[in-house]
Amino acid sequence: MKDSMIAPVFALGVLGALALAGGSASAQQFSADFVATAAGAKGRLYVANGKVRIETPDFPDGFFLVDGDAGSAWFVRPARRVFMEARQSTRLTRLLVPLDPDDPCGQWQAMAERAGATAPGERWRCDRLGGESVDGRETVKYRALSPRRRLHEAWIAPTLRFAVRLETEDGAVVALENIEEGPQPPDLFAIPAGYRKFDPQALIDRIKQSDVWVEP
Numbered sequence: 277m278k279d280s281m282i283a284p285v286f287a288l289g290v291l292g293a294l295a296l297a298g299g300s301a302s303a304q305q306f307s308a309d310f311v312a313t314a315a316g317a318k319g320r321l322y323v324a325n326g327k328v329r330i331e332t333p334d335f336p337d338g339f340f341l342v343d344g345d346a347g348s349a350w351f352v353r354p355a356r357r358v359f360m361e362a363r364q365s366t367r368l369t370r371l372l373v374p375l376d377p378d379d380p381c382g383q384w385q386a387m388a389e390r391a392g393a394t395a396p397g398e399r400w401r402c403d404r405l406g407g408e409s410v411d412g413r414e415t416v417k418y419r420a421l422s423p424r425r426r427l428h429e430a431w432i433a434p435t436l437r438f439a440v441r442l443e444t445e446d447g448a449v450v451a452l453e454n455i456e457e458g459p460q461p462p463d464l465f466a467i468p469a470g471y472r473k474f475d476p477q478a479l480i481d482r483i484k485q486s487d488v489w490v491e492p
Contacts, residue, residue, distance in 0.1 A: 304374065304437050306457045312368075313449040319368075321452065323438060324460040326374050334366065341465060344374040344383060347390050352467055359467050360474040364391050371442055371450065377416055377434040384420060398423035405429075410440050413455075 305324040312319070312332075319332035330340040338353040340362055349362035349369040362369045370387040381402035388394035405417040408431060415431040431441040436457075442450045 305460050306436060306455055307460060308452040308455040310372070310450055310452050313451070321372065322460050322464050323374065323436075324462070324465060327465040328372060328374070329464050330368055330372060332366070332368065340366070340369050341467065342369050342373055347386050349387065349390065350467065352471070354468070357471050358474040359471050362391070364393055368450070371428070371439070374437050375432055375439060377432050377437060380418055380430065380432055381420055388422065394423055413440060415440060
């Protein structure tokens with residue numbers, strides 16, 4: 277190939293790769309309903325750029341914000357204009373997160389560690405069980421085992437980089453419905469300005485210094 281042809285061909289290759297990457301990124305932005313069959317609860321989910329907003333009737337006074345890249349999960353209460361770490365308030369923030377379709381255990385483990393549900397260094401194991409179709413969408417099925425011997429199965433859609441169905445060993449099922457792919461409003465994933473962080477430990481410390489505290 278002549279030198280004069282290399283630059284145009286290389287440029288086309290880069291543009292093509294960027295186009296594919298952009299298509300993949302846009303496909304990872306979506307909204308959906310989700311049903312937690314064990315509790316019979318139906319919630320709402322929004323996903324964009326590695327972030328997730330979870331609205332569930334189990335917590336009607338607020339919503340959860342998960343940042344998969346930062347490994348953070350917050351519970352936001354608009355009426356009180358506060359936010360706090362989600363910790364182990366719901367396992368949805370540990371399971372409904374963006375995933376690598378080839379290695380989903382890495383993200384589940386990171387979120388479990390952040391919530392204190394898994395000790396640092398404890399390893400999750402994921403076994404790939406093959407491809408399956410879920411509601412007409414192609415998925416990869418995995419069986420995941422946590423260090424505490426808790427088992428769950430997940431059907432991950434590679435185009436969404438997200439599990440569209442999860443089944444836990446205690447019989448709980450979380451399934452996504454009415455998936456709508458497309459850009460999501462950025463403000464859905466931001467803690468509004470002026471909200472303050474609520475620290476339960478700071479409240480406990482203040483109570484300990486008051487007359488109402490009785491040492492156990």
